[in-house]
Amino acid sequence: MQNIKENSKLEIHNIAKYRKEKGLSQKQLAEYLNISQTMIAQIEKGYKNPTVPLLKELSRFFGVTIDELVRNTAV
Numbered sequence: 001m002q003n004i005k006e007n008s009k010l011e012i013h014n015i016a017k018y019r020k021e022k023g024l025s026q027k028q029l030a031e032y033l034n035i036s037q038t039m040i041a042q043i044e045k046g047y048k049n050p051t052v053p054l055l056k057e058l059s060r061f062f063g064v065t066i067d068e069l070v071r072n073t074a075v
Contacts, residue, residue: 032061033054033058
């Protein structure tokens with residue numbers, strides 16, 4: 001039986017992919033979003049979940065849907 005806390009983590013597989021496609025560092029993306037570089041790193045590694053408003057901002061910035069941001073393309 002999986003831990004409930006484990007199930008609450010949103011797996012963000014594609015933020016780093018889209019960030020790198022735009023040629024941005026974590027710091028540059030963080031500055032644009034007005035959040036810390038540490039927060040970007042934690043979201044990309046799955047240690048923190050982004051808020052819904054942040055997901056909306058990321059999807060607008062990258063020109064993709066929220067589903068495309070969070071979809072596990074490795075499966």
